[in-house]
Amino acid sequence: MIGEVPNVEVGQEYRTRRLAHEAGVHRPLQAGICGTMRTGAESIVVSGGYKDDEDYGDVIVYTGHGGQDSAGNQVSNQSLDDPGNAALVTSHLEGLPVRVLRGWQSESPYAPRTGYRYDGLYRVTSYGSKLGIDGHLVWQFRLEAYDDTPMPEVPQQQEIPATSSATASSGDVPAVHGNELPERVTSTVQRIVRSSAVKRQVKAWHDNRCQICDLRIEMPGGSYSEGAHIQALGSPHNGPDTPGNVLCLCPNCHVMFDNGAIVLGDDLSVIRGGGAAGMLRIDPRHAIDLECVRKHRKRWRL
Amino acid sequence: MIGEVPNVEVGQEYRTRRLAHEAGVHRPLQAGICGTMRTGAESIVVSGGYKDDEDYGDVIVYTGHGGQDSAGNQVSNQSLDDPGNAALVTSHLEGLPVRVLRGWQSESPYAPRTGYRYDGLYRVTSYGSKLGIDGHLVWQFRLEAYDDTPMPEVPQQQEIPATSSATASSGDVPAVHGNELPERVTSTVQRIVRSSAVKRQVKAWHDNRCQICDLRIEMPGGSYSEGAHIQALGSPHNGPDTPGNVLCLCPNCHVMFDNGAIVLGDDLSVIRGGGAAGMLRIDPRHAIDLECVRKHRKRWRL
Numbered sequence: 338m339i340g341e342v343p344n345v346e347v348g349q350e351y352r353t354r355r356l357a358h359e360a361g362v363h364r365p366l367q368a369g370i371c372g373t374m375r376t377g378a379e380s381i382v383v384s385g386g387y388k389d390d391e392d393y394g395d396v397i398v399y400t401g402h403g404g405q406d407s408a409g410n411q412v413s414n415q416s417l418d419d420p421g422n423a424a425l426v427t428s429h430l431e432g433l434p435v436r437v438l439r440g441w442q443s444e445s446p447y448a449p450r451t452g453y454r455y456d457g458l459y460r461v462t463s464y465g466s467k468l469g470i471d472g473h474l475v476w477q478f479r480l481e482a483y484d485d486t487p488m489p490e491v492p493q494q495q496e497i498p499a500t501s502s503a504t505a506s507s508g509d510v511p512a513v514h515g516n517e518l519p520e521r522v523t524s525t526v527q528r529i530v531r532s533s534a535v536k537r538q539v540k541a542w543h544d545n546r547c548q549i550c551d552l553r554i555e556m557p558g559g560s561y562s563e564g565a566h567i568q569a570l571g572s573p574h575n576g577p578d579t580p581g582n583v584l585c586l587c588p589n590c591h592v593m594f595d596n597g598a599i600v601l602g603d604d605l606s607v608i609r610g611g612g613a614a615g616m617l618r619i620d621p622r623h624a625i626d627l628e629c630v631r632k633h634r635k636r637w638r639l
Numbered sequence: 640m641i642g643e644v645p646n647v648e649v650g651q652e653y654r655t656r657r658l659a660h661e662a663g664v665h666r667p668l669q670a671g672i673c674g675t676m677r678t679g680a681e682s683i684v685v686s687g688g689y690k691d692d693e694d695y696g697d698v699i700v701y702t703g704h705g706g707q708d709s710a711g712n713q714v715s716n717q718s719l720d721d722p723g724n725a726a727l728v729t730s731h732l733e734g735l736p737v738r739v740l741r742g743w744q745s746e747s748p749y750a751p752r753t754g755y756r757y758d759g760l761y762r763v764t765s766y767g768s769k770l771g772i773d774g775h776l777v778w779q780f781r782l783e784a785y786d787d788t789p790m791p792e793v794p795q796q797q798e799i800p801a802t803s804s805a806t807a808s809s810g811d812v813p814a815v816h817g818n819e820l821p822e823r824v825t826s827t828v829q830r831i832v833r834s835s836a837v838k839r840q841v842k843a844w845h846d847n848r849c850q851i852c853d854l855r856i857e858m859p860g861g862s863y864s865e866g867a868h869i870q871a872l873g874s875p876h877n878g879p880d881t882p883g884n885v886l887c888l889c890p891n892c893h894v895m896f897d898n899g900a901i902v903l904g905d906d907l908s909v910i911r912g913g914g915a916a917g918m919l920r921i922d923p924r925h926a927i928d929l930e931c932v933r934k935h936r937k938r939w940r941l
C-alpha cells in the first residue's frame with residue numbers, strides 16, 4: 338500500500354515496531370525499508386542505524402540498506418541491488434510518496450523520545466553514492482516532505498542542565514542537543530513527475546517506451562517515462578483521469594505535447610509544426626479516447 | 640521585477656490602480672497583464688473584464704488580452720502575438736511566478752468588495768485556446784497558487800436577504816452568491832522546471848539548446864530548455880547555485896544527467912552507460928566548474 342494508510346494520522350505514535358506493523362504503517366518488524374523494486378518503497382523508519390543519516394525535519398538524507406555486520410558496523414559497500422535500496426530508486430523514478438516513521442533510537446532532534454512516530458509522506462528527490470564515515474560506499478536518498486506534510490514536532494528537553502544560568506520556560510522554543518534548530522531547508526525543484534495509478538498502468542503497458550518517438554530512457558535504477566494526460570485535468574480543460582486520456586511519453590515529447598508543439602490526428606497520426614510525422618505507437622490493451630485527442634488538438638487550434 | 644515586491648504582504652489592499660502602480664505591485668494603470676515575451680509576466684489583475692474567466696481561489700482560469708471593442712464586447716479572436724499573452728506563455732515555459740491582484744469589478748467570490756488586493760504568487764501551469772462565450776477564440780491560462788500562497792479571503796456578505804428565515808451570524812462561513820464555496824481544487828503536477836536567475840542566464844547563453852544532445856525544443860510560444868544543476872543543491876550533495884554548476888539541457892538529457900545515466904569527464908566528454916559519447920557543447924561566456932563535474936561523477940561511482 339503506497340501513500341496514506343486509512344485512519345492513521347500524521348503524528349500517530351506506536352510504542353513498538355509490532356504495533357506499527359499491526360497498524361499497517363510499516364509492515365516489516367526489523368527492516369528499515371518496506372518495498373520492492375517493482376512497487377517502490379511503502380515506508381521507511383529513521384532510527385539511527387546509519388551514522389551518515391542527516392535529519393532536517395522536512396528534509397532527510399537517508400542512508401540505504403546493507404554493508405553492516407551484526408554489531409552495526411559498516412564493513413562493506415552498499416549496493417543498489419539490495420531490494421530496499423532498489424525500492425527507493427523506484428519511488429524516485431515514479432515520483433511515489435513514501436511514509437516516514439522516526440524511532441527513538443535516532444539522534445535527530447526530530448525523533449520521538451520513546452517508541453515510533455508516523456511523520457507523514459515524503460518524496461525521494463535525489464539519490465547518489467558517497468564514501469561513508471566508516472570508509473565504505475553508502476547510497477543516500479534525499480527525502481523531502483510534501484508541502485502539506487506538517488513539520489515534525491521536536492520533543493521538549495526534559496533535562497535542563499543545572500549549570501545553565503538561563504531558565505528555560507516550557508513554552509519557549511526548546512534547546513535541541515545544545516544547538517539551534519536548523520532552518521527550514523529550501524526545497525529543490527521536483528524534476529520527476531508523480532505517477533498516479535492510472536499513469537503507472539499506461540507506462541507498464543508500454544514498458545516505459547515513448548509512444549511518439551519510441552525512446553526508452555535507461556537509468557542505473559531502471560527505465561523512465563512519464564504519464565501524460567492528453568486533455569489536462571482541471572479547468573479549463575477538464576480531462577478525465579482514465580487510461581484512455583493518458584499517453585506514455587519521454588520527457589521531451591511530454592513537454593512538446595503539453596504545449597502544442599505536437600498534436601494527434603483522429604487516426605492517431607503525430608502532427609508536428611508543419612505536418613504529419615509518423616503514427617502514435619499503440620498497444621491493444623490501451624484504448625485511446627479520441628474525444629480527448631480532438632479536444633487537445635482544438636486547444637492548439639489545429 | 641518578477642516575484643515578490645519588497646515590503647508588500649499578501650492581502651495588501653489598494654484603493655485605486657494608481658496606488659497599486661505606485662507600490663510597484665502592478666505597474667500599468669489600465670492593462671490587466673504587466674510583462675513582455677522576453678521577461679515573462681510580472682503581474683495580472685483579475686477584474687471581471689472577460690466573461691470566460693473562472694476563479695477557484697487557489698486556481699484561476701485567466702482569459703488573455705485582446706479582441707474586445709471599446710465597450711468590452713468580444714468582437715474578434717485573441718492572439719498569442721499580443722505582448723501580454725506572450726508574456727504569460729513565457730512565464731509558463733520558464734516556470735516563473737506571477738503576482739496576482741483581484742479587483743472589485745470581478746464577480747468572483749474571492750474578489751474584494753472595493754479596490755484591489757494583492758493575493759500573492761501564482762504559476763502558469765497550462766494554457767490553450769477555446770471558443771469563448773461570445774463566439775470568438777480566446778486564450779486561457781491556468782494559474783495555480785504556490786503552496787505557500789495563502790487562500791484568498793472571501794469578504795463577508797453585508798446584505799443578508801430579508802426573506803431568509805435562517806439568521807446568519809457574522810462568524811459563520813459566509814454564503815457566497817447564494818452558493819457553497821467551491822472545494823479547494825487539487826493541483827495538477829507542475830511539469831515545467833522553475834528557472835532561477837542563475838538558470839535563466841545559462842539558458843540564455845545557450846539559446847535553449849541542449850549542451851549534451853544539441854536539441855532545441857520549439858513550441859508555439861517560444862523555445863524550451865531546462866537549467867540543470869550539475870551537483871544538486873541541498874544535502875547530501877550541497878552544490879553551489881552558480882552558473883558554473885548549471886547546464887542548459889533538454890528534459891531527456893536532464894533526467895538522465897540527474898540520475899547518473901550520463902556523467903561528464905574532466906575534459907567535459909559526455910559519458911553514457913558504456914563509454915564516451917561526444918563532448919559537452921561549451922560557450923566562452925559559461926565556465927563549467929570542474930569540481931562540480933567530478934563530484935557529480937563520483938556520486939554515480941564513475
